[in-house]
Amino acid sequence: MNSQKKAKALHQRKYRFLNNEFIIEGRRSIGSAIEANAEITLLFYTTNFSENNPDIMERVKNIPSEIISSKEINNISPSITSSGILAICKISKFQSYNKNKNIIFLDNISDPGNLGTILRTAVWFGIDQIAYSSGSIDPYNPKVVRSAMGAHFNISWLGELSLKEIKGYKILGADHRGRSIESINIDNQKWVLVMGSEPHGLSESSHPHLEELISIPKVGEGESLNIGVSMGILLYELTK
Amino acid sequence: MNSQKKAKALHQRKYRFLNNEFIIEGRRSIGSAIEANAEITLLFYTTNFSENNPDIMERVKNIPSEIISSKEINNISPSITSSGILAICKISKFQSYNKNKNIIFLDNISDPGNLGTILRTAVWFGIDQIAYSSGSIDPYNPKVVRSAMGAHFNISWLGELSLKEIKGYKILGADHRGRSIESINIDNQKWVLVMGSEPHGLSESSHPHLEELISIPKVGEGESLNIGVSMGILLYELTK
Numbered sequence: 001m002n003s004q005k006k007a008k009a010l011h012q013r014k015y016r017f018l019n020n021e022f023i024i025e026g027r028r029s030i031g032s033a034i035e036a037n038a039e040i041t042l043l044f045y046t047t048n049f050s051e052n053n054p055d056i057m058e059r060v061k062n063i064p065s066e067i068i069s070s071k072e073i074n075n076i077s078p079s080i081t082s083s084g085i086l087a088i089c090k091i092s093k094f095q096s097y098n099k100n101k102n103i104i105f106l107d108n109i110s111d112p113g114n115l116g117t118i119l120r121t122a123v124w125f126g127i128d129q130i131a132y133s134s135g136s137i138d139p140y141n142p143k144v145v146r147s148a149m150g151a152h153f154n155i156s157w158l159g160e161l162s163l164k165e166i167k168g169y170k171i172l173g174a175d176h177r178g179r180s181i182e183s184i185n186i187d188n189q190k191w192v193l194v195m196g197s198e199p200h201g202l203s204e205s206s207h208p209h210l211e212e213l214i215s216i217p218k219v220g221e222g223e224s225l226n227i228g229v230s231m232g233i234l235l236y237e238l239t240k
Numbered sequence: 241m242n243s244q245k246k247a248k249a250l251h252q253r254k255y256r257f258l259n260n261e262f263i264i265e266g267r268r269s270i271g272s273a274i275e276a277n278a279e280i281t282l283l284f285y286t287t288n289f290s291e292n293n294p295d296i297m298e299r300v301k302n303i304p305s306e307i308i309s310s311k312e313i314n315n316i317s318p319s320i321t322s323s324g325i326l327a328i329c330k331i332s333k334f335q336s337y338n339k340n341k342n343i344i345f346l347d348n349i350s351d352p353g354n355l356g357t358i359l360r361t362a363v364w365f366g367i368d369q370i371a372y373s374s375g376s377i378d379p380y381n382p383k384v385v386r387s388a389m390g391a392h393f394n395i396s397w398l399g400e401l402s403l404k405e406i407k408g409y410k411i412l413g414a415d416h417r418g419r420s421i422e423s424i425n426i427d428n429q430k431w432v433l434v435m436g437s438e439p440h441g442l443s444e445s446s447h448p449h450l451e452e453l454i455s456i457p458k459v460g461e462g463e464s465l466n467i468g469v470s471m472g473i474l475l476y477e478l479t480k
Contacts, residue, residue: 128460
């Protein structure tokens with residue numbers, strides 16, 4: 001398979017899994033990958049991109065690269081229009097998670113934009129261990145990667161888990177019927193924050209494992225908050 | 241123009257402005273519109289939808305309706321696949337804003353998904369007056385409406401403004417260089433919260449009008465938070 005065909009194949013989960021690689025795009029994500037010393041196996045860019053971004057080009061000069069046309073890069077890009085730079089990057093191999101650090105658990109999250117925002121928000125608040133249930137979308141899906149804006153490179157552990165495997169944590173579920181986050185006191189206990197999907201909420205199978213439900217006070221109107229917004233507010237309080 | 245052509249024309253800002261109407265889709269948004277007594281001028285639905293949603297059908301029985309095929313509703317829907325119900329709804333006429341209530345000001349926000357999340361989050365926190373600068377996306381754009389999930393019907397004032405026209409408010413700008421939201425005390429003063437776009441932030445032209453910059457503490461890593469997430473955290477603190 002030639003390199004461009006390979007990049008295109010990585011749009012599919014099957015090939016990402018087989019090759020243990022994924023695609024990142026754009027100045028910002030590629031910048032984050034380099035800063036984090038992520039293993040970029042191949043870089044594609046256009047002449048136009050390199051002329052307009054000498055700073056980035058300086059940082060990628062030791063990475064194997066191919067200069068391709070705009071038409072070619074748009075063809076291998078998962079976006080409608082490529083920004084002119086795209087890389088194939090190794091998926092990190094993780095050992096087991098660190099039991100002294102908190103965890104976000106994603107319960108059947110299927111929307112790629114939401115998952116990307118979740119990853120970006122989690123790392124902002126220093127929560128860099130992310131577990132997901134078997135029904136969740138692949139975190140290396142190109143749309144997730146795009147909306148995560150480089151967060152993948154600040155994650156210390158990411159993997160599929162079942163809640164019942166997690167021991168020694170206080171397991172919190174985000175649910176509108178829960179106690180207000182303002183009144184929650186978790187002391188120094190390590191916690192797992194379980195986030196359910198929109199609009200279904202926490203799954204049936206996760207309920208038996210939840211120790212406490214927590215919620216965000218509704219001051220005005222509406223059925224719910226966006227899941228990324230909810231998690232942001234919960235993490236803001238939990239990490240205070 | 242026949243009714244289906246008219247619905248399709250409302251995908252464009254020009255026709256929304258001319259007709260003073262916009263499109264809403266799906267159970268949830270249409271339910272919110274009915275609850276808020278919004279003026280729905282015409283409803284389209286499929287037989288399949290009506291058979292599976294007798295509860296909604298009961299609530300819309302006095303609204304002028306057309307039963308159309310799946311193919312037809314997909315053709316007039318701004319979504320890739322219609323959920324089977326779509327309505328044409330009047331855009332509310334607003335007088336001037338209420339000077340005793342807080343305001344969100346959107347400074348050149350152009351991403352429709354972000355704007356929808358912003359509206360949904362604002363009304364959750366009881367902030368129902370939304371101003372936007374001249375460069376912002378139309379809040380009645382179908383993608384904005386979809387991601388706002390009915391928030392339009394809980395807004396008491398929405399309009400284009402310039403920051404310099406707003407008097408008698410404390411004007412706060414969301415900016416990573418600002419003071420941490422945890423240490424902000426706004427007493428009982430009414431405020432305007434100005435949100436800039438990703439990744440540009442607050443515009444040059446808004447800076448002279450900002451009284452205070454406020455920020456969200458970064459516990460971990462990343463360049464920024466998503467704008468909807470940021471605003472959610474700021475409103476959570478400001479409305480406490």
